[in-house]
Amino acid sequence: MIPRYDIGSAVSLQRVPLQAPPRRKSRVMQPSVNEKMGNDATELSGAQSANSTITSVNSISSLLKEKLQLSLPQALRSSARRQNADYRLRAFVGILFLCVVFLVGFAHIYYNQHVLQRAYFDKFRFNKNERVMTVYSSTGAEIIAARLGEGIPPETGVYPCLPHHQRQDSVCLEWLQQTRLYLAHTKREDMHCYHVTWQSLSPYYNPKDCFDWSSKRGHWYGAGQIQNMAYPLERGRLELSPFITGDVRRHSFGNVLKRYFLNSKGATILVDPETPLYVSINANRTNDFCLQAKHDAFAYINHLTPLPQLNYTICATDNMKTLHSSMAEKSLWDGLKPDELHAVHSLLSEPVWQISPINEAAIYNYTEDVIALGFLRQGHVLLSEEWQPSPGDFVLDEDRFPSMEETINIIHRRGFRIVFSIQPFISTESVNFKDAVANRLLISERGSDPRIPALTRYKQSNSAGVLDITNNKTLPWLQAKLESLIMKYHVDSFYLDLGTAQDMPHYYKCEQPLTNPDHYKTIFTRSILGTIPVIGVSSAISRPRAPVFVSLPPFASSWKAIKTVIPTVLSYGMIGYPFIMPGAVGGDVALPMSDNNPDNDFEVDLPDKELYIRWLQLSTFLPVIRFTHLPSKYSDESVLEIAKRLTTLRQKTVTPLLKKYANETLDTGLPIIRPLWMLDPADPACHVVVDEFSVGEELIVAPVLYSGSRQREVYLPAGVWRDGIDGSLRKGSRWIHNYRVAEDKIAYFVKMPDNTRF
Incomplete structure (x- = not known):
């Protein structure tokens, strides 16, 4: 007996493949439900039923075969995907690990630098x-x-x-x-x-x-x-x-x-x-x-x-x-007497004539040459230490200066003041050395018998002792020597050539211990100032009271040296030394390695003419102008003409400003010669200008400091400035490029009122 199938079951069985993914072959070969049922769904012959059963079995077999064929590549592809995903996971974990290490390190640094940085x-x-x-x-x-x-x-x-x-x-x-x-x-x-x-x-x-x-x-x-x-x-x-x-x-x-x-x-x-x-x-x-x-x-x-x-x-x-x-110090007026203020103003307005006194004739003729020029004021005649037979004698060399009293009287009548340089160094050849040793007035040698003085070298003295200013007997002894000079020769004042810390004996020992070797010059200057008139010192670590001016160091007579004058002046003024005394116009030609002294000889000629002119232009605007070589020595009318015009400029324009700001300096402690940043501290360009300066806040100077140069770059701070060469107005806060400056000119600019229209 042929089994009969429920139509619903057959239909259900035939629908199973429809749930699988779409397949082209299955759709082509598979009969539809209506085709299997014929026109009369209630009458099914045996052949039809058998064909239907075979078709269903074949359909299931085809589905299984296709399923297997499709599943194998998918499995292979899934395996590759899993491997790729594994690599990506590993890379992600590695990156995550590096990020964690970075964050931990950053947190450690931040913690140490910021969290542990306590706001005390x-x-x-x-x-x-x-x-x-x-x-x-x-x-x-x-x-x-x-x-x-x-x-x-x-x-x-x-x-x-x-x-x-x-x-x-x-x-x-x-x-x-x-x-x-x-x-x-x-x-x-x-x-x-x-x-x-x-x-x-x-x-x-x-x-x-x-x-x-x-x-x-x-x-x-x-x-x-x-x-x-x-x-x-x-x-x-x-x-x-x-x-x-x-x-x-x-x-x-x-x-x-x-x-x-x-x-x-x-x-x-x-x-x-x-x-x-x-x-x-x-x-x-x-x-x-x-x-x-x-x-x-x-x-x-x-x-x-x-x-x-x-x-x-x-x-x-x-x-x-x-x-x-x-x-800045504000006590510069303290204890200042009228004659001391007058001494300050005289140094600002009158030259200093620095002379190496070979004999009386040299001094006499030098002052006569100054007067013959006709346009330079008399000023101060500064005699270097060679006025003594040996350093530390504190008496005039009578062999070279047999009638110095009369010579000084003549110099006084000509309107000059006489200044003697003195030192605390007593040469072993000095007539006073034996007396100073006997009275223990000299610094002794540490670790030795206190009666043995410690020796050093200074300038022309190859062997010299140093006065022990901490010894209570030294100052009266020195004061007596200097007062005798004042009484006999009518010396107006003294210049203290104190040397530097490096000039002290290496194994120095004073009666009262010094904090350091520089402490010596501070004590010496303060001790002397109360007893004799002083206009200048060669070295300092603390500001001497007015009217004492502090000297710049010696500069070689060279173009390299002139470039260091302005930064040195600016630095000295800024650290509290407003009253400065520059070196000689043209430089100190006796210094080794000068342009005109290549063999380091100490007998040299005049400074290079162009260098001398540019140095004179620069010195015209500084607080004190000091000469060793007169402009007349060049036998060149152009040098004399330049010197004459600069002298007029200084007397009419510069000196009134110097006196004005000297009085302000005594009130405020601010320097007379100022860096550009003091005019405009917010302007970054002013912070780095090294070859310009201002006199107070009203005049900017830009000298030429290179051999053969006839132009330069100039920077003007904020404001309106009048050109000193051609009188034109120039706006500040900007550079002037390739500014022309002839050899006989110097670039300077005068500040105009704030309401000046440009």
Whole structure:
């Protein structure tokens, strides 16, 4: 019996393949339901039923075969996809791991530099673990960035100081058995000052702090004269050196110094005078300015504490000119007598005639030549130390000056003043050396019998002792010698040729210990000023009271040397020496390596004529004009004509300004000769101009400093300026390119009133 199928089951069975993915062959070969059922669905023959059953089985077989054929490539493709996905997953995990490492490192750095950088004071941050200090302006901009405590072993821990080491109003931190740090803060109006003190606790540790002097930190000024006279200071390079005066041809620093540094962003660093200070600038290929306290066998052999201390103050505000003005000394009028003020004005308005007195005739003829010129005022005749038989005699050489009393009387009647140079050096050939040794008036040699003087060399003296000004017997002895000169020869005043710290005997020992060898000149100047009239000193580390002028160092007679005059003048004025006395017009021709002295001979001719003219043009605008060689010595009418016009310019235009700003200087402490940034501290171009200066705030000078040059670049600060050569008006805050300057001209510009229409 042939089985019968339920139509619903057959239909259901036939519908199963329809659930599979579309297949072309199955659709072509598979009959439809209506075809299998015929026209009459209720009547099915046996053949039809059999054919239907076979068709259904064949359909299932075809479906299974197609399923297998389709599934194998898909499986292969799925395996490839899984491998690719695995690679992508691994790459993602690797990238994620690197990101985690980066974030952890960044978080660590940020934590150490910012989270651990505690705000101990307003606008001040310090990270005690990394020892990184940052000082901010009122707007939140970084002004100072420094690494403190350089050289502390990294494994040394930092802890709060014990109670008995604490100081009132100070933060105290200690690196065990290494050093102790005190931080304090004071505020004055809108200026914040931060006081930093390091106390070494180990004989092997010398406190050292290094400041970032990279270009993003602005520009730095101050200190005094350094080797190669970089201006601004961050452009120079200096190995770690003791901060004492010397000769920049052989030593790191020049004849005038102050422990004061000013930043163009509005910050100052002022180092305590008791600190045994060493300084370096951009040493070891860094952009660092480093301060270190270190005892040694010469500069800082004497000290109050057994281990060195580094003590300095950082002050900050938003305006560098305001900050500098607030830091300047304001007591220059104190104790100033009318005759001393008159002496200041006389030096500003009258030349200084520096003469090496070979004999009376040389002095007599020199003053006669000055008068013969007819256009130069008489001024001060400054006799170098050769007026004595030997340095330290303090009497005139009667062999060379047999009738000096009469000669000086004639010079006085001609309207000149007489100034004698004196030194604290007593030559071993001096008539006073034996007496000075017997009375122990000389600095003794450390480690030897105190009766044995310590000897040194200075200028023409190959062997000389040095007066011990700390000995109570020395000043009366010296005063008696000088008063005798005044009484006999009617000497008007003296010039103190004190040498530098480097000229002191290496193993010096005074009756009262000196903080450092520069301390000697400060004591000597202050002691002398109360007893005899003085118009100038050759070296200083603290400002002598008016009317004393401080000399610039000697300059070689060369084009290279003239380029260093302006930055030296600007630096000296900025560190607190407004009354400066430049060297001779044309340079000091006796110096080795002068342009006209290639063999280093000391018997030389006149300076190069063009150099002399350009130097005279520059000196016309400086506080004091000093001559060694008269313009008439060139036997050239053009030189005389140039000198005459410059003299008229100085008398009519420059001298009134010098006197005006000298009085202002006595009130404010600001310099007479100023850098351009003092006229416009917000103008970045003014911060780097090294070959221009201003007289007060009313006259800008741009001299030519290159041989054969007849043009130069000139920058004018904000405002309207009248050209001194052609009288035209020029607008400021811009450069004048290729400005023409003839050999007989000097570029200068006079400030016009603010309401001037341009």
